[in-house]
Amino acid sequence: MRAPSIRSRLLYLVVACIVPAALMAILLIGYDYTQARAAFITGAMATARANAMDVDKEFATVEAALRALATSPDLARSDRQAFYAQARGLAASQHMLNIVLEDASGQQLINTFIPYGAALPPPSMGNVLQFVQKNDATAISDLFIGAVSNRNIASVSIPVRYLPGRPDLIGALNATVPVERFNALLAQQSYPEHWIASILDRGGKVVARSQDTQRYVGHKALPEVIDHMRAGFEGVIETNTLDGKPILAVMTHAGDSQWTVGIGIPIEVLNAELNRKLLVLVLATATLLAASLVLAWSISNRITRAIGALVAPAMALGRGEAVAAASYGLREADEVGVALVDAARMHAQARHQATHDPLTGLANRAMFCEFLERQVELCARTGEPLSLLYLDLDSFKQINDTYGHAAGDQLLTGAALRLREELRKSDLAARLGGDEFAVILVGCDAAATATVVAKLETRLAQAHHIEGYELVAGASIGVAMLAPQGSAQQQPVSATDLVADADDAMYRRKAERKLAAKAQSLPAASM
Ligand SMILES: Nc1nc2c(ncn2[C@@H]2O[C@H](COP(=O)(O)OP(=O)(O)OP(=O)(O)O)[C@@H](O)[C@H]2O)c(=O)[nH]1
Known part of the structure; x- marks a missing residue:
């Protein structure tokens, strides 16, 4: 399997960095959403409870006014006309629609909506009167349409002994209040934007609403809401508004009237912020991911190019x-x-180092042997002439012994330099060891070889200026040749033979030179 590339590693790295960060951001957004939902529930529930208390306060105000009216001396005296006037004045001052006094049989005795003395509706035993008589307590009605006013109203009824001396006859003193009172109650609240508050009667009819009031007053709430109300539920539900908008709503009920106050917020609004944040996150993540991938791609290209160039x-x-x-x-x-x-x-x-002599810089024996073998084979095939010169310095030991090893080294280096200077680039000069050198001349016939030998003998015989002395160590040069093909000359056939011949020739030459020197009574090396 091929190892992963730098590019794929960098791309993985980018994804590995950005994806967890995006997931973390999603978790934070989710947490934020839950917090916003919880904050709505807490805030809306507190407001709904306060509103429910306000509803009961409205009824309590009306009840208190009625109870005060019930103590009127005009009623005790059965002065109906004076009581009518008093009730009418109270209704006007307390923003009531009208006040009605009913006797125990349900016959209206006064109705501030109808001029005093005019004909009153026939008697009717309504539920409210029955409740008041049975419990001798205040009754608060649900929403209904007033028979005379033809308006959505609710009533507060208190038991009243309307005939002096007949405490057994219990009639009812009723005050009706228009729904506008409850709408006004909601209107004076400053709800946060998008909140929808509603007041529902015990039967689930809409009494007041903070939005679209006129449209929904008197309408029944959704059955699921009514079910919750009947179960005395207080809490939060997900439901719909009457116009079908999904909302998250809190519900609570007023303790005395048992009317319900509900506050909802459209789920769409609640989710809008969540969706906006999620969209921003998705766009930011996608942009970041794309930018990072492009960057990683360009970095990986640079790295790949740099590595490729290596x-x-x-x-x-x-x-x-x-x-x-x-x-x-x-x-x-x-x-x-x-x-x-x-x-x-x-x-x-x-x-x-493996192929050269460290002192002189010439080829060493190993390189010399390799080169010679290759050239011998090559020349044997091509028929080109090849000459091998073997050189040994004369009386070098004496120089060493007399002037020291360092001076000997300098002389060896100088001799090597002279060889290099006198030879062609295509020739090879090597130091075989001690004061022994070898030269391979390629493509050099006998005449040219003789010229080179003479030139080298002359040059090497010249004095070296070392440490203030003039030191001379000429060289004895032995020659062996690989003659051209077809030559009559007897041929050595291998490099080893050629070396042996050159070595022999060198020794012979050295002997000649020694003899010649002796004959001339001259030392082989002079200084
Ligand atoms: N300075 C120096 N001397 C070396 C080196 N290698 C070998 N020698 C010495 O070179 C000398 C070679 O001596 P020989 O060739 O036997 O003697 P020679 O005096 O040249 O005598 P002939 O060859 O008969 O003329 C010896 O004394 C070696 O110790 C080297 O790298 N540096």
Whole structure:
């Protein structure tokens, strides 16, 4: 399996960084949403309870006014006309629609809505009167349409002994209040935007509403809401408004009237913020992800290019070639590049050390042997001439012994330099060890070889200026040749034979030179 690329790693890294961050943001948004929902429930419930108390307060105000009216001396005296006038004045001052006094049979005795003395409706035993008589207590009605006023109204009724001396006859003193009183109650609240508050009677009819009041007054709430009301539920439900808008609503009921106050917020509004935040998050994540991926892609391209550019110098190093310093546009790649340059240099150094003599810098025996074998084979095939010269310095030991090893080293180095200067680039000069050198001349016939030998003998015989002395150590040069094909000359056939011949020739030459020197009574080396 192929190892993953830098590009895929970087892309994974981007995804690994951004996706968890986005998930975390989603969790935070979710938490925020729950908090907003809880805050709505807490705030709306507190407001609904306060509104429910306000509803009861409205009824309590009306009841208190009626109870005060019931103590009127005009009633005790059965002065109906005076009582009528008093009731009418009270109704006007207390924003009541009208006040009605009924006897025990349900016959209206006064009705402030109808002029005093005019005909009153026939008697009727309503539920309210029955309740008042049975319980001798205040009754609060549900919403109904007034028979005379033809308006949505509610009534408060208190028991009243309307005939002096007949405490057994219990009639009712009723006051009706228009729904506008409850609408006014909601209107004076400053609900947060989007909140919808409603007041419902015990039967679930809408009494007042903070929005679209006229449209819904008298309408029944949804059955599920009515079911909750009947069960005496106080809490939060998800339901719909009468116009079908899904809402989250809190419900509570007033303790005395048992009317219900509900406050809702459209789920759409509640979710709008959530959706807005989620949209922003999705867009931000997508943008961030796209930007990061593009950045990661471009970074990976740069890294890949830098690493790819290292392949060529690495291959050059493998081939043993020199590696040039370069900048790869990335610090790490530059460092590897520098290491490759160093490695190539060390490699070249090691190769040079393995094939060259450290003192003179000439080829060493190993390189000499390899080169000679290759050239012998090549020339044997091509028929080109090849000459091998074996050189040994004369009386070098004496120089060493007399002037020291360091001076001997300098002389060896000087001799090597002279060889290099006198030879062609295509020739090979090698130090075989001690004061022994060898030269391979390729494509050099016998005449040219003789010229080179003479030139070298002359040059090497010249004095070296070392440490203030003039030191002379000429060289005895033995020659062996691989003659051209078809030549009559007897041929050595291998490099080993050629070396042995050159060595022999060198010894012979040395002997000749020694003899010649002796004959001339001259030392082999002079200083
Ligand atoms: N300074 C120095 N001397 C070396 C080195 N290698 C070998 N020698 C010495 O070179 C000398 C070689 O001596 P020989 O060739 O035997 O003797 P020679 O005096 O040249 O005598 P002939 O060859 O017969 O003329 C020895 O004394 C070695 O110790 C080297 O690297 N540096």
